[in-house]
Amino acid sequence: MNVNIVLRNIFREVFDDDELVISDSTSKDNVMEWDSVAHVKLVLAVEDVFNIRFSLDDVTFINSVEGFKTSINKYI
Amino acid sequence: MINKTLLDYVFSSNDNIINTLQYLLDANREYFDLEVATYLDSLIEFIAEDSDEEWIDWIYTLSGSKYPLPRFVYAKFIIREEDKSEEAIKIVKSIIDSLSKVDPFLYLFLSRILVRNGNFIEAGEYLKRALLLSPSYSFYAKSEKLLDKILESKNLQVKKTIKLAVLGSSTTSFLVPVLRACCFKDGIGLNIYEGVYGNFQQEIMDSKSGLHTFNPDLAMLLLNHRDIGLSPLEDKTIPSEFVHNLQELWSRLQEFSSCHILQLGFDVPQYSANGFLDDTLQGGQARIVNTINQLIADNMWTGISLCDMNRIALNIGNKFNSDLDWSQNRQYPSFDTLPLLGMNTAAHIRSIFGYSAKVLILDLDNTLWGGIIGEDGLSGISIDPSTANGEGYIALQKYAKDLKNRGILLAICSKNNLKDAQVPFEEHKSMILKLDDFIIFKANWKDKASNIEDIAEELSLGLDSIVFIDDNPMERSWVRSSLPDVIVPECGDTPWEMLAALRSGMYFESVNITKEDVKRHDSYKSNLDRKKHERKHKTMESFLKELEMVAESTKINPTTLVRATQLINKTNQFNFTTRRYSEEQVKSISESLDYWTRCFYLKDKFGDNGLIGIMIVKKLEESWHIDTFLMSCRVLGRTMEKYMMAELMSDARSENIKLLTGEFIPTKKNALVKNTFRELGFKRFKENIFSISLDMGNVCVNKFIKDGRQ
Numbered sequence: 001m002n003v004n005i006v007l008r009n010i011f012r013e014v015f016d017d018d019e020l021v022i023s024d025s026t027s028k029d030n031v032m033e034w035d036s037v038a039h040v041k042l043v044l045a046v047e048d049v050f051n052i053r054f055s056l057d058d059v060t061f062i063n064s065v066e067g068f069k070t071s072i073n074k075y076i
Numbered sequence: 077m078i079n080k081t082l083l084d085y086v087f088s089s090n091d092n093i094i095n096t097l098q099y100l101l102d103a104n105r106e107y108f109d110l111e112v113a114t115y116l117d118s119l120i121e122f123i124a125e126d127s128d129e130e131w132i133d134w135i136y137t138l139s140g141s142k143y144p145l146p147r148f149v150y151a152k153f154i155i156r157e158e159d160k161s162e163e164a165i166k167i168v169k170s171i172i173d174s175l176s177k178v179d180p181f182l183y184l185f186l187s188r189i190l191v192r193n194g195n196f197i198e199a200g201e202y203l204k205r206a207l208l209l210s211p212s213y214s215f216y217a218k219s220e221k222l223l224d225k226i227l228e229s230k231n232l233q234v235k236k237t238i239k240l241a242v243l244g245s246s247t248t249s250f251l252v253p254v255l256r257a258c259c260f261k262d263g264i265g266l267n268i269y270e271g272v273y274g275n276f277q278q279e280i281m282d283s284k285s286g287l288h289t290f291n292p293d294l295a296m297l298l299l300n301h302r303d304i305g306l307s308p309l310e311d312k313t314i315p316s317e318f319v320h321n322l323q324e325l326w327s328r329l330q331e332f333s334s335c336h337i338l339q340l341g342f343d344v345p346q347y348s349a350n351g352f353l354d355d356t357l358q359g360g361q362a363r364i365v366n367t368i369n370q371l372i373a374d375n376m377w378t379g380i381s382l383c384d385m386n387r388i389a390l391n392i393g394n395k396f397n398s399d400l401d402w403s404q405n406r407q408y409p410s411f412d413t414l415p416l417l418g419m420n421t422a423a424h425i426r427s428i429f430g431y432s433a434k435v436l437i438l439d440l441d442n443t444l445w446g447g448i449i450g451e452d453g454l455s456g457i458s459i460d461p462s463t464a465n466g467e468g469y470i471a472l473q474k475y476a477k478d479l480k481n482r483g484i485l486l487a488i489c490s491k492n493n494l495k496d497a498q499v500p501f502e503e504h505k506s507m508i509l510k511l512d513d514f515i516i517f518k519a520n521w522k523d524k525a526s527n528i529e530d531i532a533e534e535l536s537l538g539l540d541s542i543v544f545i546d547d548n549p550m551e552r553s554w555v556r557s558s559l560p561d562v563i564v565p566e567c568g569d570t571p572w573e574m575l576a577a578l579r580s581g582m583y584f585e586s587v588n589i590t591k592e593d594v595k596r597h598d599s600y601k602s603n604l605d606r607k608k609h610e611r612k613h614k615t616m617e618s619f620l621k622e623l624e625m626v627a628e629s630t631k632i633n634p635t636t637l638v639r640a641t642q643l644i645n646k647t648n649q650f651n652f653t654t655r656r657y658s659e660e661q662v663k664s665i666s667e668s669l670d671y672w673t674r675c676f677y678l679k680d681k682f683g684d685n686g687l688i689g690i691m692i693v694k695k696l697e698e699s700w701h702i703d704t705f706l707m708s709c710r711v712l713g714r715t716m717e718k719y720m721m722a723e724l725m726s727d728a729r730s731e732n733i734k735l736l737t738g739e740f741i742p743t744k745k746n747a748l749v750k751n752t753f754r755e756l757g758f759k760r761f762k763e764n765i766f767s768i769s770l771d772m773g774n775v776c777v778n779k780f781i782k783d784g785r786q
Contacts, residue, residue, distance in 0.1 A: 001080045005118040016221035018188070037249050040405055041217040048214050049111075059404060 001050075001076075003069055010045045011065075014038060027064030042068075050076055078104050078145075080115050087119050094134045101146050108144040108171070110179040116145075117152040144171045161193045176549075180206035184219050191222060196229035200260070201560075207261040209566065210419070210580075213254070213411045220253040223260060236429060236656070237265035241287055241335070243276040244298035246408040251298070251417065258418035262426055263540075273406075280325050288332055293658060294428065295329050296338045296421065297322075300385075300408045301345050304368065306361045315364055319371040326380060334660035336428050338421065339376065341369045341385045343409070346397055378638060379659045381424055381587055385409070388416050391580075423582035429656060430645030433563060433583040434537055436479060437528060439546040440490035440497055440519070443574065444509065445469050450496045459506045466506075468571030473508035475575055483593030484584050485515045485535065485600060489527045489544070492519040515600050524551050525558035534607075535600060536709035538648060538745065543583045545574055590639045592686045602682040603710050620715065620780040623680040627719050628784035632666035632673040632690070639687045640666075640675055643708060647690075648745040650717075651706040652738060652752075670695050671703075672727060676720055678711055679784070685711055689720055693728075699735035699767075700728050712748070718778035721756050729770055737767045 012020045015033055028034045034042075043059055046052075046068060052075040054062070062068055078100055086096050123131065135153045138146035151167040154160040168186045172178055183206035190199035203223060206215065226232065242248045242255070248270050259266050269290040271279050276297070279285040304318060326337055344362045354360040373382055388409070389396040398410035409417060426432050441448045446458030446465055459473075460466035480486050486509070490497055497519035501511045511517065516534060518527045524546070532539050539561035546552055547569040556564045567577035586593065606623070632640050641659040648654065657665070666673050676689035688711045692704035702724075707716055728736060738753055740746075741764060756776055758766035 001084060001115075002119065002122075005115065005122065009114060009118060013218040016188075016225075018192075040250070044217065044411060045214055056400070056404065 003072055006049055007046070007065060007068060010042065010049065014041050014045060022065050024066040024069070025064065027067075029063075046072065052076065077107060078109075078112055078116075080112060083112070083116055083119060087123065093123070094130065098134070101141075101143070104145070105143045108148070108175060110182050110185075113145055113148045114152075117149055120149065120153070121156065144174060147171055155189060161189050165189055165193065165195075178205075178209075180209045180211040180215050181218075184215065184222070187219075187226075188222055191225055196226050197231055200226045200232060203257075204261050207257055210415065213414050216254045216257055216415060216418075217250075219257065223253070223257055227256070227260065227265070233263075234265035235263045235431065237267055238425065238429065239267045239269070239290065239293045240425075241269040241271065241290060241292035241295040242298065243271040243279065243287070243295060244408075245274060245276065245303050246298065246300065246402075247273065247406045248298065250405075250407060250411065251414055254414045254418035255421055258415075258422035259425060262422055262431065264422075264425060264429070264431065277325065280328050283332065291333045292335045294336045294338060294425065295333070296340070297325070298340045298408075299342065301343050301361070301365055302408075304342065304364065306345070306364060315367040315371055318368055319375055322372065323375060326376070330379060330660050334658060334664055336658045336660065337380045338383060338424050338428075339372060339380060340383050341372065343385045343389055343397060378588070379663075381428060383420055383424055388413065388420060391416055419580075420582065423585045427585040427587050428658070430642070431540075432585050433484075433543045434541040435485045435487060435515075435531070435535065435543070436476060436578075436584070437487045437489050437531060437542055437544045438476065439548070439551070440488060440492060442547040442569065443545060443571075444473060445500060445504075445507075446571075449500060450492055454499055454503060457500060457504070459500070459504060461506060465571060468575065470506060470508060472571045472575045472578075475578065477508055477513060479584055480513050480597055481594070482584075482589060483586075483596040485597060486513055487516040487531050488514050488518060489524050489531065489546075490519045491521055491524070494519045512601075513597075515597060515604070523554070525555050528555060528559060528562060534604065536649065536712065543578075543581070545578065547574065588638060590642060592639055592642075595684075595686065599683065599685060599710060606680075606682055623682075623714070623780070625678060625680045625714065625781045626784045627679075627716065627781045628677045629674045629720075629723060630677075632662060632675055632692075636675045636687060637663055637666070640690055643687065643690055643706065644704065647706040647708060648743070649709050649748050650712055651704075651743075651746050652702070652749055653704055653741045654743050654746060655704050657704075665692060672700065672724070674720070674723065676707075676716065677784070678714070678716055678781070689716060691720055691724060693724060695731075695733075698733065699737055700724075700733050702736065702738035705738065715778045715780050717752060717756065718776050719781045722776040722778060725768075725770060725776055734771050735767055735769050737761065737765060740764045740766065 008020070008022050011022050012018060015038070028039070043054060043062070047054060050072055052072070054071055058071040062071055082100070086093060086100070089096070120131070120135070135150055138150040141147055147167050148171060151164040155164045165186065168182070168189065172182060172186065183202045187199040187202045187206070190202065203219065203226065240255070242252060252268055252270055256266050256268065269287060269292060271287060279287040282288070322339070326339070329335060329337060342365045344365045348354040348361045350357055350360050354362040357363065369384075369386070376382060392413045395410055395412040397408070398412070401407040401410045438444055446469060447456055449457055458466045459469045461470055476486055488497070498511060498517070500507055501509065516531050518531065520527070528542065528544060529539070532542060539559055540563070543563045543565070544552070544555055545565065545567055552564050552566070555562055563581075563583060565577040565581050567574045630636060637659060641657065641662045644662060645656050665671050672693040672695060674691045675687050678685045678688050685708070688708040690704060690706050691702065694701045694703050705720070707720075725736065738758060740749065740753060742750070753766035754760075758768045761767040
C-alpha cells in the first residue's frame with residue numbers, strides 16, 4: 001500500500017480539507033489544527049486503515065508525517 | 077476482486093497500466109468498495125500529476141459506464157481537475173441508488189461535495205442517512221468538521237435546541253461531537269457546555285462557575301467505577317454514603333437550573349483481583365458497583381433519568397473499557413463505545429423532551445409470520461415455535477405486544493385482502509397478537525405511504541411519531557422517500573433482524589410510565605369508535621349532546637405533575653404557544669404564587685379520557701396572561717376549550733382581574749388553533765396577541781360539557 005497516499009487521504013478527512021498537501025516534514029509544529037484531539041483522531045484512523053495497533057511509545061513520539069511512516073513500517 | 081495490493085502491483089509495473097486497469101474494471105463490474113475506489117483514485121491522481129492526454133482520455137471513457145467503480149473514478153476526477161461538482165453530485169447519487177448496501181462514508185463523501193456546492197440542507201439529509209447506519213467512531217471523527225459547517229448554515233431547521241451540560245470525571249471532548257451528531261440525526265440541536273476536566277463537583281457547587289451561568293436544560297453526569305475508589309478486599313466505600321453524595325449534586329444542580337439530569341450508571345470493572353469472589357465478598361468491587369447502581373435507581377426522583385452503562389457494555393463486549401484509552405487519554409468509555417453511548421443519550425433526550433415515537437406500524441407477510449397468507453393459506457404460513465425463524469416471528473410479536481402494554485399504539489399496513497389478512501389473527505394458535513391489539517388495521521392494495529398517512533390522520537398524530545417495519549426493502553425505500561418524517565429502520569428480512577433493529581433503535585423510550593400510557597390503546601380505540609358514532613349522527617350538536625361529557629379540573633399538583641409535563645412536551649396541534657417545560661420547571665411554576673395552573677379531565681359515555689388539557693396563566697397586576705393553553709388531540713372538536721376558558725374567566729373575575737391576554741405562536745403543526753381565540757370572544761390586540769376584557773360581561777358558554785364537581 002502506498003503509505004503517502006493513504007496518509008494524505010486520512011489527513012484530508014480529519015482536517016476536512018480536500019486540497020491539503022502533506023510531506024514528511026508536516027508536523028505538529030507547522031499545522032496549527034494538529035492539536036491533541038486531532039492527534040488522537042489521526043492515530044485512530046491510521047490504526048484503522050492499516051489494521052495495526054501503535055504502542056504507547058509510538059503514540060507519544062509521533063509528531064510528524066515522517067513519524068507516522070516510521071511507526072507504520074514497524075508493523076506492516 | 078480488486079484490492080489495494082493488486083492496485084499497487086498494477087501501478088508499479090511498467091506495462092500499459094491503463095489496459096490492465098480497464099481489464100480489472102471489466103472483470104469486476106458489480107464490485108464496489110469505497111476504500112479501494114478512493115485508493116485507486118489517489119493512485120491515478122499521483123500518476124496524472126505528470127500525466128499525458130492518454131490518461132485524461134481514458135478517464136473520460138469511464139463517464140459512460142453503467143458500473144459504480146468507473147463512475148466513481150470519473151466523478152472524483154471531474155471534481156478535482158475541473159471543479160464540476162454538480163455533475164459529480166448526480167453521479168454519486170446514482171451510484172448510491174444502484175447499491176443495495178451503502179457505505180456510510182460514501183454518504184459522507186456526497187455530503188462533502190454538497191457542502192462545497194452550498195447545498196447544506198441536502199448535505200445534512202445524507203449525513204443523517206449515514207448516521208442511521210450506526211457507523212463506527214471513525215465516522216464521527218471524520219465528519220465532525222463537516223457537521224459543524226452544516227450546523228452553522230443559516231437555513232438549517234431543528235425541532236428544538238437543547239442546552240446540554242456534559243459533566244464528567246473523564247475526557248469528554250471526544251464524546252461531545254458524537255452527541256451532537258446523534259441528536260442532529262433526530263433533528264435536535266445541542267448547545268453544549270463542557271465541564272472543566274475533572275472539576276464537575278466544584279462546578280456544580282460553585283454558584284459563580286461557568287456551569288451556573290450556562291443554566292442547562294439537561295445535565296449529563298458521566299462518572300465511572302474509578303470515581304468510587306474501589307480497593308480489593310477493603311470495605312472502604314460505603315455505597316449508601318456514595319449515593320448520598322450524588323444526591324447532593326443532583327439537588328444542587330436542580331436548585332439553580334431546574335434542569336433534567338441524565339445520570340450514567342457505573343460500570344462493573346472487567347477484572348478484579350478478587351476473582352470469582354468479587355460478587356460475594358462484602359468489599360468485592362462488582363458487589364459495590366452493583367449496589368451503588370441499585371441505590372441510584374431506588375433513590376432518584378422525577379427529573380432524573382438513569383442510563384445503564386453495563387447494558388451498553390454488554391453490547392460492546394470486550395472493547396468497552398480500554399485501559400490503553402484510559403491511560404493515554406483519560407477516555408471513558410472506550411472510543412469504540414462512544415457511538416452507542418451517543419445513540420443512548422440521544423434516545424434519552426428524545427424521551428425527556430417529548431420526541432419519542434408513539435406508533436408502531438407493521439407489515440404482515442414475512443414480517444409477523446413467514447410466507448404469504450394470500451397464497452400459502454393458514455397452514456402454509458410459518459409461525460411455528462419449533463423452527464428458528466418461526467420462533468423469531470413469535471419473539472417479534474411478543475415484543476410488539478409488550479410495547480402495546482406499555483402504551484405504544486400498534487397498527488397494520490399490509491398489501492393484502494382484508495379477509496385473508498385477518499384469518500391468522502383469528503384462527504392460528506401460535507399468534508401472540510390478536511386483532512384487538514391493533515388500533516388500526518389497513519390491509520388493502522393502496523400504496524403504503526398513503527395508508528400510513530391515513531393512519532397518522534385518523535390518530536391525529538404527526539408522521540415523526542411513527543415507526544414502520546417491513547421486510548421488503550422496496551416498500552421501506554418508498555415510504556422513506558415519500559414520507560421522510562416517518563422512521564423506517566433498515567431492518568433486514570428475517571424476524572430476528574427486525575427485532576434487533578426495533579430494540580437497538582430505542583424509538584419508544586419514555587422517562588416513566590403513567591396511568592394514561594397504560595390505558596392509551598383503549599382510549600384511542602374508544603376515540604375511533606366515537607368517530608364512527610359521529611358519522612351516524614345527523615348533526616354535530618346532537619352528537620355532542622349524546623356523548624354525555626363530564627369535565628373536572630385541578631391545579632397542577634404532585635400527583636398530576638408527570639402527566640402534565642408529558643402533555644406539555646408532546647402536544648403539537650391544539651397548543652397556542654408550544655412552550656416546552658421540564659418536569660422541574662412545571663413543578664416550580666405550579667408552586668409559584670405568580671401563576672394560575674389547571675389540569676383538565678374529560679369523561680364521556682365511551683370512557684374516561686383522563687388528563688387532557690393544561691392551562692398555565694401568568695398573574696400580572698391587573699391582567700392575566702395565558703402562557704400555555706393546550707389540549708390532547710384525542711378530545712379535539714368537543715368544545716372542551718370553552719369549558720377551560722370559562723373556568724379561567726370565572727377565577728380571574730373572582731380576583732378582580734379586568735383583562736385576559738393570550739398569545740398564538742404559529743408552528744408547522746398548530747394551524748388548528750389559529751382562529752380559536754376569536755371563537756372564544758378574544759379580539760386581536762396586536763400581531764399574535766389577543767385579549768378579552770372581563771368587565772363587559774363577556775362569558776364563555778359551553779352547552780355540552782357538565783361540571784363534574786357539581
